[in-house]
Amino acid sequence: MMMSDVLPVLANLSLALQTKDAVYSTVGTLVMGAITTVRSMKEHPELNFRELPVTIGQLSDQPFRFKKPSANDVSEFKSNVFDKFIDAVVNNLESRFPHIPVLEAFSMFNPTTVPEDQAERNDHCKDELQTKDAVYSTVGTLVMGAITTVRSMKEHQELNFRELPVTIGQLSDQPFRFKKPSANDVSEFKSNVFDKFIDAVVNNLESRFPHIPVLEAFSMFNPTTVPEDQAERNDYCKDELQMLVERFTAVLPDATEAASEYSVLKNTIHQDLGLQKTSTTVLMEKVAGPLKEAMPNLRLLAAVGLLLPTSTADCERGFSTLKRVKTAQRNRLQNEALNAVLRVSMEGPSVADFSKMEAEKMVSEWAREKRRLLATRTPGQPRGVIDSLLDDQELEQEGGGEVLLTDKRIISLIII
Incomplete structure (x- = not known):
């Protein structure tokens, strides 16, 4: 009975994943759907045990000896066998697919989802290409692989210069003046330009990662x-x-x-x-x-x-945040203020975790830092409303009167 409940779910998952073409974007949905379905069998056992009386009746009618289980037997079976079986299936699925987001990220190679619009195409799958998590164990392999590949371009120049005759021929056919390089010119270019360029790239990579x-x-x-x-x-x-x-x-x-x-x-x-x-x-x-x-x-x-950054994800996030923060309307942000805003935007708490009390406290402190012209000026009133109220407040306090400017009053004047 346990297998008859679980096997259809696993069979459907297996069939969905058995496709010649790799559909990475749906892996998470399929696996999490199967896990949720199997887990619900434990959370709602009444749905899976509703056929139990019929099954017991059918077994009782058989010629072999069969002991009808009591309610206590069924309860023990649920807790000692069925629940453990469900937990084992869920754990097995979770262990088989530990990195679903990474697997789904390969959907970036799906050619059918590349946008038509140029701007959208530039941003297409940027998140999939980047990783925020630190993968220190692969740094050496990636860097040394890049150095080896670049260095091989110098050691096997014939692979990089094999298209040179074709390129020279195409340039020679053009209407502009073009001097066809001799074999000596090509040799000098290789030794004086190409080889030095490759050496510079290798040295740059080695100097950037001196302690792999x-x-x-x-x-x-x-x-x-x-x-x-x-x-x-x-x-x-x-x-x-x-x-x-x-x-x-x-x-x-x-x-x-x-x-x-x-x-x-x-x-x-x-x-x-x-x-x-x-x-x-x-x-x-x-x-x-x-x-x-x-x-x-x-x-x-x-x-x-x-x-220590192990990927370009943080750099890319910084540029994206800068583009979002420093708009045409905020182009006069100074470095100190811009740095603070970027840090809050990238590393600060979520807006959902930002309570109203904290917001009111911060606005109040900001308003008290210095005199600010926050309100719209009116004829005959060259200074801001808050400045006038602060002056009135100081006079009232000196005379022992009531304080006019409260936190709520400040906020009401700022947030309009």
């Missing part, structure tokens, strides 16, 4: 790779931790305690299913924030890791 092993060592904060086995967990990332401790020992409160702190962190991750499913960046934010008192040395290492 240290950068890769921050993969010790990846919660998804912590081993299940206790012995393996004890030895996990010991070398990476030692490398970071030696590199940043001057700023650590007590470097000798870093190993014990990391052992506690690994065991905490092993016991906390929620932490196991978080990203490297989120775990480092927790270590550098809520867990900083318990792990003072790891807190500083995590803070350093968060400051």
Whole structure:
């Protein structure tokens, strides 16, 4: 009976995923739909056990010996067998698809979804191409792969100059004056321009990533790779931790305690299913924030890791935010104010978490910083309304009178 409920859901998921063409954009919907359906069987067992009386009746009519289950037997079956079976199926699905957003990101290669409009096409799938999470373990592979590829262009020049005769022929056919280069000209170009350009690119990449092993060592904060086995967990990332401790020992409160702190962190991750499913960046934010008192040395290492960009995502977010913030109407923002606005926009709390009380407090403090011409001026009143009210308030306070300008009054004058 259990299998008859679950198998159709899994069969439908299997059929949906069995397609010759890769439909990455629907993977998340299909998998999460299957997980939700299977999980609902546990949350609403009455829907799955409604055929139980009919099944029991059919078995009772058979010639073999059959003991009719009591209500207590059914209840024990639900809790000890059915619920555990459902949990096992859900866990299996979640473990098979741990990185659905990454898998869906490959939908960027779907040619049928490329927009017609040029502006939309420029922004098409930008988020899929970028990753905000820190993937330290792949930095070395990516950088060294790029260096090897660029360097090979110098070592195997014939692959890069094979189109040169065709290009020269096309230029020779044009109406403008063109001097066809000789073999000696091509050779000099290779040695004096092309080779030097390749060397400059390689040197630039090597100078930008001088400490790749240290950068890769921050993969010790990846919660998804912590081993299940206790012995393996004890030895996990010991070398990476030692490398970071030696590199940043001057700023650590007590470097000798870093190993014990990391052992506690690994065991905490092993016991906390929620932490196991978080990203490297989120775990480092927790270590550098809520867990900083318990792990003072790891807190500083995590803070350093968060400051090291492992992708262009943050840079791209910065440019996008700048374009959104510094509009034609706000083109006179100075660097200090612009930097503050960008930081709040990119790293500040969500607007949904911004309470009315906090907003009123901030507006009040801003209004009191200095005299501001906030209201519309009227004939015979060269200064702002708030300035006049502040003057009146000072006079009233000196004379022991009532204070006219309250926080609510300020806000009502500003927010119109």
